[in-house]
Amino acid sequence: MNVKDLYDNKASGTAVAFKIIDFFSHNDIDENIIKDLKKYYFGIGLINYVCDSIISGRKKNLKEGIEKHDKMAIEHAKPLFNDSVIGTISFSSQVLKAFISNREKIKRVYILESMPEREGIDFASLLVKNGIDVVLLHDASIYELSLNVDFCIVGSDTVAYNGGLIHKNGTYPMALSMKYFKKPFYSITISEKINRNFLESSYKNIKNHDWNIDIPYINRFFDYTPPDLIDYYINENGFVKPSDVNI
Template identity: 25%
Template sequence: MGSAESPLEMFNRLMGAEEDKSAVEAQIQTLIAVIQQSEEAQTVTEVREKIVETNNELMRSHLANASVRSGGELFLRYITMTELDQPRFDDTRRVLISRGENFLSRIRQSLDRIMSMALPFINHGTRVLLHSRSKVVLALLKRAAKAQLDFQCTVTQSLPDKSGERMLADLQQAGINASLVLDAEVGVALERVDMVLLGAEAVTQSGGIVNKIGTYTVCLCAHALNVPVYVLAESCKFLRAYPLNQADLDLELRYPASAERTRTKSGGQCRSPITDYTPPQYLKLLFTDIGIVPPSAVSDELTKLYL
């Protein structure tokens, strides 16, 4: 991080440099740089305060999502979870940076672990419904295509940003048989598929997920039609939150800085939510880097991450 570059500027630059860089990866790179540059901090408490302050700043980025909140909490826990008794604080800082780099390495390796567990669920002739554009789901489907598996994808348009259209283009570019349907058509489309594959911006302690607006509707329809819903998510997205419904979801998760503004009939402006919450009873399994986890086990796994 250059001397004139703020943490928020660095985060936005990293996200812009690579189209498929995850928000958590860019966040952790930024936090490591903050620790390296925070020479005025001379205690672990001061470093913690700086990290918390930086995380709050990053949440204001238009490129941030719910995973930035969970990733920041886990990063802070990971680098300070054991004793840091060093003769000089410069030595302590180096330990913190080393642990941070190890945490970043684990995040980068998580994708391969998830794909290795999820790939056996895709077979010749499998018909998959997708909502929005998930980098993890896209990577899995590309790997399945390389394995010469003949499967079909149906992608929702995913308004308001039409992220499903981007997903469709990526799939077709990879030679994958894919078609687009309107969001309102999802109930009809689900009658023609074998499973739903989703990513997640965050996995809550309840075992539910926070994801692109419309996910809840997709999962409700899938549940009614007995179509299993599988979620692919890194464990760094496990969030200490226990919403019971949409109203329980924190405003910063429902209305991130990137939420689009729409004009009301009276001439005022309001923000449309860009995420919703899907309760655990509508999800079949979660594929994570720590294993294949049923929604009911997420709370226990989250507890282990913080021990």
């Protein structure tokens, strides 16, 4: 593996974080590379945590600790699944594991396609292969999704200091719509994704990706969901209110 392999827009944050751990397990720590990775993946809390841990010398059992918390969070999510119709967005490895391990208790999953990378389509295909009934929708079809689901559950890229959520573009309108319909909205995560230095105002620093057009544009892959739109985070400690994530 070389340094270029660490820059991958299509891989999940967890996959990239594990690549970084593996890379620096076999190579000397380079603070300039770490600094550049943190900048490139700004808004992805687990990568920020892994980079900080490597710099501070806390590499031992880093991957194992993340995997342990991941399994605990998925286990805590089990009570949600009760012959449920569920909505989600993008491609979260934690959500995928939770769905597959509880597939017999899922009636149907509504998934937004998740432009511009369309991860939702890949996610839907994997669920179908695992015997889960799926409906795929355009990102603008939030109303249709909200009408049909019992609740929404998404992954997380960063949990901000105030309990807000950075996740795939479209997460905010999904949470807003669920609040309107008085239906629960959850995010499954781990404490390693909490970034105590990430404030709501930090959102503007998330990368604006190229769009290859000649007019001004905004093409961020993530949006910000305020804590009052999130019912609970589900992490290794169980169901946690957004106001309590930093306790």
